[in-house]
Amino acid sequence: MPQSPTHLNRLEEPRLPGWDADPSLPPFRKRAWVEVDLDALENNFRLIRAHLPPSVKWITVLKDDAYGHGAVPAARLAAKCGAAMIAVSNLEEALALRREGIQTPILIFGETHPEEAPCYLEHNLRPSVTTSEAGAWFDREARRRGVRLPVHVKVETGMGRYGVRWTEAIELFRKLRDRPGILLEGVYSHFARSDEADKEFARLQLSRFKETLEAAAREGMRFPLRHICNTGGFLDLPEAHLDAVRVGILHTGVYPSAVCRRLPGLRPAMSVKARVAAIRQMEPGDNVGYGLRYQCPSPRRIAVIPVGYGDGYPRVRNEGWVLIHGRRAPVVGANAMDATMVDVTDIPEARVWGEATLLGKQGEEEITAHDIARWKGTISYEVLVGWRERLPRVYVSGKKNA
Numbered sequence: 001m002p003q004s005p006t007h008l009n010r011l012e013e014p015r016l017p018g019w020d021a022d023p024s025l026p027p028f029r030k031r032a033w034v035e036v037d038l039d040a041l042e043n044n045f046r047l048i049r050a051h052l053p054p055s056v057k058w059i060t061v062l063k064d065d066a067y068g069h070g071a072v073p074a075a076r077l078a079a080k081c082g083a084a085m086i087a088v089s090n091l092e093e094a095l096a097l098r099r100e101g102i103q104t105p106i107l108i109f110g111e112t113h114p115e116e117a118p119c120y121l122e123h124n125l126r127p128s129v130t131t132s133e134a135g136a137w138f139d140r141e142a143r144r145r146g147v148r149l150p151v152h153v154k155v156e157t158g159m160g161r162y163g164v165r166w167t168e169a170i171e172l173f174r175k176l177r178d179r180p181g182i183l184l185e186g187v188y189s190h191f192a193r194s195d196e197a198d199k200e201f202a203r204l205q206l207s208r209f210k211e212t213l214e215a216a217a218r219e220g221m222r223f224p225l226r227h228i229c230n231t232g233g234f235l236d237l238p239e240a241h242l243d244a245v246r247v248g249i250l251h252t253g254v255y256p257s258a259v260c261r262r263l264p265g266l267r268p269a270m271s272v273k274a275r276v277a278a279i280r281q282m283e284p285g286d287n288v289g290y291g292l293r294y295q296c297p298s299p300r301r302i303a304v305i306p307v308g309y310g311d312g313y314p315r316v317r318n319e320g321w322v323l324i325h326g327r328r329a330p331v332v333g334a335n336a337m338d339a340t341m342v343d344v345t346d347i348p349e350a351r352v353w354g355e356a357t358l359l360g361k362q363g364e365e366e367i368t369a370h371d372i373a374r375w376k377g378t379i380s381y382e383v384l385v386g387w388r389e390r391l392p393r394v395y396v397s398g399k400k401n402a
């Protein structure tokens with residue numbers, strides 16, 4: 001078979017939306033990309049739904065582009081797998097989904113400016129309400145249109161972030177109840193420590209939330225959707241599931257921490273891959289990278305991976321590894337904005353243009369988001385969302401280990 005560049009491109013490269021799929025350009029090979037396995041995403045969505053009793057609704061949290069996986073494809077899959085509602089952080093994220101025809105109800109976690117109220121009504125978006133002033137804007141706008149807007153009241157029970165303090169929530173409920181344009185559909189709170197082994201604070205938050213709900217119930221106010229669980233709570237605090245859970249990171253196949261319960265069959269959906277850009281034979285005493293942080297103790301074969309901190313890869317020094325031919329190639333020296341050097345002396349099959357995996361599996365070896373988080377001094381969440389736009393997203397399905 002002729003090995004023309006076109007042929008190689010078609011054979012090995014997923015050609016998908018984005019700048020490199022431009023038919024007016026001759027084909028060229030991707031330097032590096034983020035690969036999202038849609039089968040894994042769907043598998044994880046189904047697992048989450050299957051681990052909830054039918055009476056508990058599943059709200060899928062797709063903020064920050066579904067934790068870097070692509071909010072639109074994730075929203076389509078989640079709807080197919082039984083998500084009752086989507087939650088995002090802000091109006092831009094919600095409108096991006098509506099623009100693509102996503103019709104699932106959407107809850108917005110963040111705060112609202114008064115001038116934004118019409119946008120919620122126009123696009124069927126549920127706001128989080130934390131003040132009576134916000135209630136008034138939404139009420140006015142809804143009545144003007146002759147409808148009731150479903151809202152979720154956000155109650156602060158110990159996270160110290162958004163929401164009305166639990167001790168003052170009942171006042172707000174009363175004010176909102178008296179507004180004909182407002183439908184009190186939901187009430188929620190958020191855990192500060194649900195994914196750690198010590199659940200004491202989570203239980204305290206749950207009891208504050210429940211006290212608030214009981215006080216409301218005594219005045220005849222019942223919310224159809226009471227929710228407090230994120231992934232940590234969903235996994236480890238079944239007594240807190242209430243009417244709905246808000247699950248975010250888990251659908252990516254990554255756990256919020258090392259200690260929470262595991263769901264057998266969950267699979268990471270994101271990989272990051274690159275092509276080896278160069279391989280050099282080094283002599284003893286030769287240095288690698290900025291600051292001369294690595295000196296070859298013996299003849300070494302060094303591969304250059306064309307990815308660096310400019311792509312969202314951590315800034316590392318002699319730390320971490322990438323996978324080449326199913327084996328670990330350790331990072332040597334300090335990496336740069338556009339390049340990370342690895343030692344392939346023990347991987348003779350390594351060749352220029354060969355595939356290197358920076359996140360994900362190759363053969364039996366795997367680099368997890370938690371591994372990269374350790375090198376980067378952060379948490380798995382930041383690793384998932386930290387890949388820059390410089391790396392095109394490539395969606396794959398119907399392949400291998402499905």
Ligand SMILES: *Cc1c(COP(=O)(O)O)cnc(C)c1O
Pocket residue numbers: 061063109190229230231232246247248249250256
């Ligand atoms: C991000 C977020 C979630 C989801 O958290 P995960 O740990 O990713 O499941 C749930 N609720 C609120 C309010 C959030 O901001």
